[in-house]
Amino acid sequence: MRDQLGVSPAHQRLTIDGVSIAFERSGHGQPVVCLHAVAHGARDFEKFAEVVSDRFEVIRVDWPGHGRSDPDHVFTSATRYADILDQLLAQLDLHRVILVGCSIGGAAALQYASHNPSRLAALVLCNPGGLVELTPSVRRAIGFMARFFGAGAKGARWFGFAYRLYYRLLVLPQRAAAAQRERIIEAGYDMSPLLRDAWQSFSMPDADLRADAARITLPVWFAWAKKDKLIQLEACRPAIDAMPHATLTVFRAGHAAFLEQPKRFAKGFRKFAATL
Template sequence: MIKNPDLSQTLRSLIGVQPPSALVPADGAVLAVSRSGKGVPVICLHATGHGGRDYEGFAAAIAPLGYEVIAVDWPGHGSSPAETTGRTASAERYAALLDDLIPALCGDERPILLGNSIGGAAALSFALRHPGKVRGLVLCNPGGLAPPSALTRAVIAGMVGFFAAGERGAGWFARSFAAYYRLVLSGKRAALQRARIIAAGPEMASLLKQAWDSFRQPEADLRKASTGLAVPVLFAWARHDQIVAWRFAKQAVRRIPGAEVQMFQGGHSAFLEDPEAFNAAFHGFVLGIGAGVPGPQN
């Protein structure tokens, strides 16, 4: 792990992990990470266009209970440099980064993976390939579980076009993105991070376009593979999500052996929008799977 140099205050850096942080090489990319607390490692994986700062409040609340909370910025997000490998944003790419990132951060210790949206899909994909390398999964509105349909194909095509316009610098994009994100993160408790995400929207449009394009690729569909998941999993669903909606994913989730499901207030990210309820559910799940949380740390 190498020290993270000072970066210019791009708007995206305000969404990502905050100092003290470090840079960790992983499969040709370099990822900014922050760590807080001591105990069972929890690696936090954010949605596209978000950053590791999404988990700032979660870390403050949960680390004293016996966890080491490790937040990550995906490539080109937050304080992580952009990819120089030519690879584009996708759950498949992010899962591949975890192959190097997890041993670099945790050694032989098995972490809990907490993932939201594309981060949840990446966590699920990794656990399907390496069930012995994680203790459990907490997945917040993850991608990859909705069946393809004419509606989903149309929505994805529309979002790719929307972010392509932002990438081109369309004058109307910033205002439209702000309106869109007030629907995505609808909970009042997420207002501060939502404002940062909105401010960085034009800067993040290219990566958002890449990610949305990846959602229509065959490898993004995790429904069949997920029926073989051999890792304890809690699905923590923000009930008002209109895009990664429970009604689309519930059939696939119900086919996963032993999957737990809890519903929360919010539009996409329960840990931001309904934090007290989410934190209690997270801790209860970890205690329930016997992950070895030692208790409150001084």
């Protein structure tokens, strides 16, 4: 079921650290690599790719265990995804890349950019993780979410209904995201072990990326979904303000501006890319 969230059957594959990674390329021009959230997939960026592929080569990636990529043998985390991203860009020999990352995909982009900026032109970050202080209350919230998804991993009967409400009301409430949202909901039980592991990783010391973010001198565009209840803009503002070349646009969305306000996001992306 998860394969419906990711790249199309006409995809390409790379082997990275023993894992077969599925990706899809479209368009011509400056490379744009799209990095999705946990339990989503490369199909999140399908419409975005269709709109901007006249001037950009859009490369959409399925993380391990997502879409059409094989399962991983390493614990799910932004650090792991940053390592995979490093090897993917090297194997494809990409340069002047614009990274577009959402949630844990944004955290992976941040972590990669802070250590390996030479291949990059800019970052586009959509509600990335890692920009809040891990206070006791934040850790409690992380623990609650990890237990929630842990119940799904154990097959709790109530989880399917709760997961549906979670996505329809909180994560992707806007109508434009409805088709992908329903695919995500249908794959909820399948993806719950990865969601549990990812949320557990968010309380680890290396999940705090505020220092990494402050070191990034690349241009960064934050495309923020203002209705996000879990990664709230106000909590992340100090980290955003500490980045020397960051700009911010706020969208009427729950977690993924490119899915929920695709036309406005694509317009903002083109405007940002034109400044590079």
